[in-house]
Amino acid sequence: MNDIVQKQKRYFRTGATLSLSFRLAQLARLKETIQAHEQAIIDTLAKELHKSPLEAYTTEIGIVYEEIHFITKRLSDWMKPQRVPTPLTHFGSKSYIYPEPYGVTLIISPWNYPFQLAMSPLIGAIATGNCAVVKPSEYTPAMSALLKTIVSEAFPEEYVTVVEGGADVSQQLLDLRFDHIFFTGSVPVGKIVMAAAAKHLTPVTLELGGKSPVIVDASAHIDLAAKRIVWGKFLNAGQTCIAPDYVLVHISVKSLLIERMKQYIEQLYGDKDAYSRIVTVRHAERLVRFLTNGIVVHGGTYDIEQRWIEPTLLEDVTWEDDIMKEEIFGPILPLVTFKTMDEAIQMINDYEKPLALYLFSEDRDVQQQVLQQVSFGGGCINDTIMHIASPHLPFGGVGQSGIGAYHGKASFDAFTHYKSVLKQTTKFDIPLRYPNFPHALKWV
Ligand code: NAD
16 A cells, blocks of 8 residues: 555656646546446446435436536636735735645545545545545445446556555555545544544545434425425435434424425335435444334334335434434434424534534524524535535535535645745845845845
8 A cells, every 4th residue: 555655656746647638638537437337336336225226326426427527617717826916015026826736645435425425536636636545435345346447447556546445444544644635434433534644744624424403493394394304314215424314393393294204205215116225234233223212203114134224203302312312324314393493503502513404494584593503514494415416515514524625616625735925026125124124225
């Protein structure tokens, strides 16, 4: 592994990755290679996570093409050195900001969107002129192997490569000195990554997780709220970093919301073929233990061997229950009631700052109150998940849900150092700063 990193450092120093034409050619090459393997990607996602072809395309492949397209169109503008104003005290000089790549970046990715979450950061690394080592998750080994095939077909090892393996391999990589680390995964491992990065003072982008709440207030359009929460929660069987983790619902609309959610669960995920599986038996066993919390009002059945858990709604859950103490990351949705918005906000603020927050409300004052009083990575008003799919919106967490952001321009920023440069004139020299001032202005 050290050899690979050293090779990449040498390659980076040749300057080969710096030009616009090189970067655009590599993005195009990546897209072509993905296109050539599109069916294999869909088949692998079906095999390992039972994702339907539609879900595989929209949430894993299409989003990657869109990111390449969006960045390709704008890259030339983003790469230009930016001239900025210069204060009068610096008379005679000009000021510029030069975007430059960090060098060699390490990308560590999880299993829940195993293609997209390895590829999207890689697009950012390529667009900014970095070299990259990608370490996919060991829990989706077929996708890990496919990523290796795609990347090695598209790029030489000294430029971009995939290193396969689990936590041990990841830790060996973290011992090496990279110029930037981009990690997507859980909060506990995020802390390990940051501690390892601190040894070399390596900058990090951490895309983590946590408990993302949904608030449904009394003014909400309940039918649409039910439909959009059900879609966002049970997509990929709840194994989405920004999936609604729990619902805070105003007590007056709880029964109606549950009734509509049950209908939409049948309508959207009643077909077993259009519904994902849990990644491993061990992960399924962990989730099933939550089914003893609160009261099951819908679902609750499962087949551990098949890694299948029915979309499940729980009510009468308390904050002392295990399900409320950690990120659920599966198809079980607890509902907790509230009477006032202040109470709901306090419940959220008692937790770590969430990666996502979703508010369903027709009341603009309530919308404003939540935006002002709750800190969260990103989210939606009257929808779930959709904010992640806009390349115009930086995606990332805050506090324990992450450090930094990416997607679109934010991806360019995540992998870039902005070098500030003052270009001074040699035509004259203003003496104000020198110890022997007040000598007159000297023309040279
Ligand atoms: P994870 O943290 O267990 O693993 C992520 C990656 O880290 C894997 O490649 C794994 O091999 C590696 N890893 C695991 N243990 C390690 C260790 N001790 N040292 C070094 N590396 C180690 O996460 P996961 O289970 O694959 O994914 C689920 C988590 O990721 C959830 O918390 C979810 O919210 C989060 N997530 C966040 C985002 C986001 O964009 N913010 C996206 C997807 C998932």
